[in-house]
Structure formats: structure tokens, C-alpha cells
Amino acid sequence: MFDRYEAGEQAVLVHIDFPNEGDREDLRELEMLVSSAGVSSLAIVQGSRQAPHAKLFVGTGKAEEIAEIVKIHNADVVIFNHQLSPSQERNLERVCQCRVLDRTTLILDIFAQRARTHEGKLQVELAQLRHISTRLIRGWTHLERQKGGIGLRGPGETQLETDRRLLRERIKSIRKRLEKVATVREQGRRARSRNEVPTVSLVGYTNAGKSTLFNLITNSDVYAADQLFATLDPTLRKLQIDDIGPVILADTVGFIRHLPHDLVAAFKATLTETREADLQIHVVDVADSRRKENIEEVQSVLKEIEADDIPQLLVYNKIDLLEDVRPRIDRNDEGQPIRVWLSAHSGVGTELLSQAISELLAKKIFNHTLCIPPAFGRLRGALFNLNAVQQEDYDERGNWLIRVRLPEVDWERLKKEQGMDIEKFIET
Secondary structure (H helix, E strand, O other): OOOOOOOOOEEEEEEEEOOOHHHOOOHHHHHHHHHHOOOEEEEEEEEEOOOOEOOOEOOHHHHHHHHHHHHHHOOOEEEEOOOOOHHHHHHHHHHHOOEEEOHHHHHHHHHHHHOOOHHHHHHHHHHHHHHHHOOHHHHHOOOOOOOOOOOOOOHHHHHHHHHHHHHHHHHHHHHHHHHHHHHHHHHHHHHHHHOOOOEEEEEEEOOOOHHHHHHHHHOOOOOOOOOOOOOOOOEEEEEEEOOOEEEEEEEOOOEOOOOOHHHHHHOOOOOHHHHOOOEEEEEEEOOOOOHHHHHHHHHHHHHHOOOOOOOEEEEEEOHHHOOOOOOEEEEOOOOOEEEEEOOOOOOOOHHHHHHHHHHHHHHHEEEEEEEEOHHHHHHHHHHHHOOOEEEEEEOOOOOEEEEEEEEHHHHHHHHHHHOOOHHHHEOO
């Protein structure tokens, strides 16, 4: 029996091409994941199959080839760019005589390294425990596991039952703690909602430049690096937008192709900032050759967390890496912004982003001039109490000419409170 290795620093990477698009992965993305995890790549084994091998995923010949390369390079770990079943991992470990990790385990390890806040660490631990619970058996291959009833259970099965119970208890404890954190976060969201402060959420494929853009337009210092999942924990900053006022901008975790479901489930509380935003800014690396696939993957995750019906603005970032591409705003047939081309690295085009955000959020703002007769001083006083008066004047008949600006929600509430049709005072 080989010794159990902890997280290895010297790895052999395995990438298999499949004809089915749903099973395909990106080799370059695997290399970035490995680099982000702080692991050195010693060699890359590639191949192609029509479908995964039931026992070894790659087939007997390829598994022996991987084992030989591991022996030559004295590697600590083999990392597959695919999701392996627990039995496939066990079988491959017997052949390779070293630790075997799949793509999901690698991503979980990176998340564990990146989490900084208490909530982020709890969410990552929950995802890891859910994943480990399906693979618990392989850690006890040196113990007896006899099948049968009373008197026939081996010490290995007893240990497994103990571990499973401890896992269940730990998962239950973490869920309770996350519920408390989610309650605090929900209170903050309700406070912002009462104050009618719009929320804009940055979403996008990991390493698309969300945090760099976030830092630029909010003058913040959120950690940003050319690596996958540089930002895990959500960060909120207040941003002033012309003609709108204060806006809350939220930077959230980046998405990735085939993001593990356990992670999506664990981070649902964090991603609530995305689900309940007034506007999503979908940041895209325009220089990435797979930008179309990346956009589709982000949309898929948004649908999974029930955030696919929120108004969205595409931001094509990194135009400085392309030739003859200038910053601009693309509009639909109704003249509304749908796409902004910019570079967060150089700062070119960021003023266009503010303009587009202002135009898209302005639909939620009531901005008109009211002609209010002197007999309706109560309405005038209510507008001042709401800090909605931008300018006040009088006409020749002594009516107040008041230019008001307030959220549509406040305007609708005011109409109910006044108990009459105050829209008749709107100047046309």
C-alpha cells in the first residue's frame, strides 16, 4: 500500500479530449488552475476517447503510461482535468502509486486557499465536506471491510461509520452558522432596499478582470491578480453615478466551466447579491478565444442560482489586447445600452460604463416637473420630506413648478399616501 500524500507540489497533468462538447475541458484552463493552486506541472499527458473508461477513466494502456511518467518524474500527485468517480480515483491510485485528484478537488483546494472572511471559509469547508463524504471509503483501503450483519463487520467499516457520523454533524453545524451569517447579510440588504439604493453586481468568468474593474471605478484595493479565483468573498462599495446618485457595487466570485455543484450550493448565500441586484454587469475577457463559451457558462450558472432574469449589461474588457478596437457603447433597437467596450487595465472607456449604468438605472427613477396648485401644499411638503425637489419656481397663476427626482417606488408610494391622482400635475 502506498503512503498517503497530502497536497502535492509536483504534479503530472492529464487531459483527455472527448467528442461530446459537454465532456470537453480546456487544457489551458487546467494549467491556470494548477498554477493558481501553487502546484508545479512536471508533465502533461494527453489523449482522446469516445467515452470515459468505467474503471480507470483513461483505459488500461493510458493509465500505465501515466504511471510510468509519474515514476520518471517522481511526481507527488496526478491531476485530471475531469471529474472522476471515487472508484476511478482508487483504481488510478493503485496503478500510479500516488495521490490522484480530479478537477473538482483541485478547484475546492483553490477556494480553500482564497477564502478570507468567516463566511467564505465556512462555505468552502461545507463544499469540501460534501465532496469528501462521497470519497470517504478510499482513505481506509488498508482496513478490513467485510460485508454482512452482526459479528461480520470489520474494523474498517466501523471506522467509516464513525467518520460519516462526524461528517454529518460537522456539516449540520456549518449550515447553522451559515444561516446566521446569511441573516446578517439579509438585514443589510433590507436596509439598502428601504433606502432605495440600487445594487449593481459584477459577474463573469473567472480572470475576466472583474476585480480590476471594481478597483478602478470605486478606488478600492480588492485583491486582483492574473489567476483563477483571485476573489472569493463578496465586496461591496458605494459608487456615485451621475443622475442616479449612490449605487452599491458588488464584486463576487468568478465562474468557471463545470463549476462543482457543491460549490454553487455552498456559495448561494454569497451569490444572493447577484440574485437580488437591480443590474448585472457581465464582464467578459474579449481577448479570450473562448469568450462565447465563457459567456454561455456564466449564463448557465446564473440560471442555476435563479438570477438569469435580471437586466444585464455586457462589458467587453481587455480591448487593449486587441488591435483597432476602440471604447464604445453598443445599443439595441430601442437605443438602450447592451454592451460596453473598455479596458480596466488602462482605464480607457470606463466613463462609458458609468454612462451606460446611469441610462439603465434611470428607468427606475421618476424625473419630471410638477405643476402644483397652492391648495395642494401637503403634496409639496411630502416631496421636500423625500428630498426629491431638484428645483422650484412659480408660474403666473401662482402654481408651484417643482422639478422632482425620486425612485419610482417612492413615487408610487406617494400616490397611495396622497389618496388622489397626483399624476395630473405632471407637466407634459
